[in-house]
Amino acid sequence: MTDWRRHPIRRSIGDMPLPEPVAPMLAVPGPVRDSEGWAFEWKYDGVRCQAAVSGGQVRLYSRRLRDVTATYPELAVLGRDTRTLLIDGEVVALDEDGRPDFGRLQQRMNLSAPTPARLSSVPVVFFAFDLLREGTRDCTGLPYEERRDRLLGLGIDRPQVRVRRHFLASDVEGAELLRAAREVGLEGLVSKRLGSAYQPGVRSPDWVKTPLTRTQEVVIAGWTTGEGRRSGTFGALLLGLHDETGLRFAGHVGTGFTDRMLDDLQARLRPLARRTSPFDSPVPREYARNAHWVKPELVGEVEFRQWTSDGRLRAPSWRGLRPDRRPEEVTLA
Incomplete structure (x- = not known):
């Protein structure tokens, strides 16, 4: 072999x-x-x-x-x-x-x-x-x-x-x-x-x-509609990572984006649209009801403060895409 x-x-x-x-x-x-x-x-x-x-x-x-x-x-x-x-x-x-x-x-x-x-x-x-x-x-x-x-x-x-x-x-x-x-x-x-x-x-x-700072690679699994000055793009990205059960929900990130990042990400997400959630477990209703799901193919990185007791990122901020990573490689750091 x-x-x-x-x-x-x-x-x-x-x-x-x-x-x-x-x-x-x-x-x-x-x-x-x-x-x-x-x-x-x-x-x-x-x-x-x-x-x-x-x-x-x-x-x-x-x-x-x-x-x-x-x-x-x-x-x-x-x-x-x-x-x-x-x-x-x-x-x-x-x-x-x-x-x-x-x-x-x-x-x-x-x-x-x-x-x-x-x-x-x-x-x-x-x-x-x-x-x-x-x-x-x-x-x-x-x-x-x-x-x-x-x-x-x-x-x-x-x-x-x-x-x-x-x-x-x-x-x-x-x-x-x-x-x-x-x-x-x-x-x-x-x-x-x-x-x-x-x-x-x-x-x-x-x-x-x-x-010195806590960072985590994440898979982009969806997005929510933006409001105000971001009404033409997304408000937040819905994030996931892989564990023994499959792709699980890890929270959302809505800060750390430049205007150029917003435009670039929106263009990349549009052709990845899908009708159903890509997660292998239920997503909390407050996120799922306004979600636009995408094929989980893009990997990014966030900086965050800590993990919450329910396994979500606390106070994450977007750092950027990681084209050098495969989605299936993204697990808890």
């Missing part, structure tokens, strides 16, 4: 084959691992990306292994390297103060051919944090510490490409780094076990993410 986690997407240019991407290794949520044998990396607010490089050519792949090379043409600078490499990292848009800004990145994520004006107004940076292949060598089985040393030794840093910094737990306290991340507006911290291999497609306890 084919292992889907290593199922290849074959690409080649001329006689120079590019490395095949692999399903990315994922982190589990949890507290900072502030002990010997661990290292820390900043958690940036961006989207996962693998860069395949060979013979001066580049291909970029999303978390879902879709080819997104045309979406981020400025990262073609990686092609100046003639070596064969497969690098895991994150695409980030920075604000005027050099901090990751997910809202700005939203203006690039869905564009297959960004205009020169958009490239100029919303440039992106590729933050590399892992080396999966170097030449003919598969590096995924090497310890994290060795992969990081090899990555740093590549010398790939340039304005559009940076190697994400890491810190050893033996040198600095994770709690101190987490405080620093909060002060400068970063998303949080990732703890990584020094001796761990890269496990394609696995959400492993060898990587632990500690976010």
